[in-house]
Amino acid sequence: MxxxxxxxxxxxxxxxxxxxxxxxxxxxxxxxxxxCLPFEVDxxxxxxxxxxxxxxxxxxxxxEMVICLGGDGTILHMAKAATRKGIPILGVNIGTMGFMAExxxxxxxxxxxxxxxxxxxxxxxxxxxIVQRDRDILFHDxxxxxxxxxxxxxxxxxxxxxxxxxxxxxxxxxxGVIIATPTGSTAYSLSAxxxxxxxxxxxxxxxxxxxxxxxxxxxxxxxxxxVTVEMGENARRNAYLSVDxxxxxxxxxxxVATIRKSHLETKLVRLNERSFYDVVNVKFKKA
Numbered sequence: 001m002x003x004x005x006x007x008x009x010x011x012x013x014x015x016x017x018x019x020x021x022x023x024x025x026x027x028x029x030x031x032x033x034x035x036c037l038p039f040e041v042d043x044x045x046x047x048x049x050x051x052x053x054x055x056x057x058x059x060x061x062x063x064e065m066v067i068c069l070g071g072d073g074t075i076l077h078m079a080k081a082a083t084r085k086g087i088p089i090l091g092v093n094i095g096t097m098g099f100m101a102e103x104x105x106x107x108x109x110x111x112x113x114x115x116x117x118x119x120x121x122x123x124x125x126x127x128x129x130i131v132q133r134d135r136d137i138l139f140h141d142x143x144x145x146x147x148x149x150x151x152x153x154x155x156x157x158x159x160x161x162x163x164x165x166x167x168x169x170x171x172x173x174x175x176g177v178i179i180a181t182p183t184g185s186t187a188y189s190l191s192a193x194x195x196x197x198x199x200x201x202x203x204x205x206x207x208x209x210x211x212x213x214x215x216x217x218x219x220x221x222x223x224x225x226x227v228t229v230e231m232g233e234n235a236r237r238n239a240y241l242s243v244d245x246x247x248x249x250x251x252x253x254x255x256v257a258t259i260r261k262s263h264l265e266t267k268l269v270r271l272n273e274r275s276f277y278d279v280v281n282v283k284f285k286k287a
Contacts, residue, residue, distance in 0.1 A: 001031055001114045005056070005063045007038040007078055009070030012094045016048055018069050021108050022092070029115040034059045038068065038077040060085050065114065065269065069105075071095020072145075072187070076244045079126075079144045083266045088121050090114075090269035097283050099186045102271055110271050121267045124183045124199055125223060128262040129243055133255050142262050143243040145184030149229050149257060150176030150209065152240045152248070159232035160239065162206055164225045171232060174211040176239065179204060179227055179259045183266075186280070188245075194218045198276055204261070229257045 004026065008019040019035060026033045036056040047053060060066075066082045068074045069092045082089050091101030092108065103110055113119060129147050131139035151158035151174075160177050162170040170177070180189040185197040185205055194207035195218060202223040208216040221227065231239055231253055240248040241257055251257065 001064055001117060003032050003034070003063055004065045004067055004114070005059050006033050006035045007056075007066055007068045007070075007074065008035065009068075009074040009094070010037065010041050010045060010047070012070045012074070016051060018092065018094055018105050018108070019051070022067065022069065022111060025108050025111045026114075029112040031115055033067075034063075038070070038074055056081065060087065063087055065090060067092060067111070068101075069094055071098055072100050073245065075100045076144055079244075079266050080142055083126065083142070083144075083264050086267075088267035088269050090119075090271075097186075099279065099283055100183065100268060102269060113271055114269075118271070120270045122199065122270055124266040124268055125181050125202060126262040126264050126266060127179065127181055127204070127259050129241075130258045131241060131249055131251065131255060132258065133252065138255070139241070139249045141243045141246075142264055143184075144181065144266050145187050145244050146178050146180035146189060147241065147243055147257070147259055148176060148178050148188060148209075148245075149239050149241050149251065150248075152238070156237060157212060158237065158239045161230055161232050163228045164206075164219075164221055166226075166228075169219055169221075169227075170206060170208065170216060172208045172211045172213055172216040173232075174213075174216070175209040177209060177229060178207045179229070180207065181205070186283075189218075195220065196280065200276075202261075204259070223261045225260070227259045229259070230255065 034054045093101035094105045157173045159173045182197040182201045189207045192209045204221045206219040239251040242248040
């Protein structure tokens with residue numbers, strides 16, 4: 001391991017103290033680290049002048065690993081770009097829950113293990129998301145956590161029809177529905193009443209959000225299924241689709257969102273031999 005990218009969340013890493021410590025540990029271990037912001041920051045945000053920031057698109061082709069310093073949201077921001085380049089991600093938690101993070105900010109000394117290759121990789125299933133209007137593709141993306149189809153900010157319900165392989169699996173009126181991976185089971189889906197699923201499982205979770213029909217329940221489907229979501233015949237307003245909490249896409253009547261397992265997988269770096277259940281117990285006690 002010679003070249004890594006450090007991707008700090010500037011709003012989480014106060015005065016960039018965590019990234020400075022990480023740079024020191026990596027340098028002492030003989031690893032070259034470039035600092036890249038995982039997303040654009042406000043123009044009013046002042047970056048420190050003693051840290052050289054590189055462009056992510058320039059550094060990714062030569063990087064062997066991306067180290068994200070923030071919460072799960074920072075990892076989600078980086079997952080798409082890193083995965084498309086086949087680069088693994090190591091998360092350092094300076095957020096709140098941090099289910100995907102491998103290290104806490106107090107464990108930065110363990111980054112030195114990377115120099116000798118003392119780590120393993122976990123493969124995490126991703127979803128491929130397409131929104132079509134007639135024959136036109138309006139939106140195409142991949143996600144690590146979830147796809148949310150919601151009513152937006154207006155205080156009215158949205159009527160949605162969910163199908164698996166073309167067969168209706170759920171019709172619900174409420175705030176919307178979440179289509180999640182096992183990794184995303186501990187995120188929005190859990191808040192909506194969905195189950196906790198081991199990351200290694202191969203499933204697609206379908207969780208209604210605040211359904212008005214008491215018969216609407218979470219469905220745990222096979223990763224071989226193709227899930228579609230569209231507005232019901234009685235829908236009176238638009239719905240909105242977002243991937244991993246990103247910018248929403250408006251769905252009109254007749255639009256179809258198709259979600260299936262992606263051929264891409266996110267690789268997460270593991271330095272600790274911890275059970276998923278140990279992580280769950282620690283995180284929920286912390287919360």
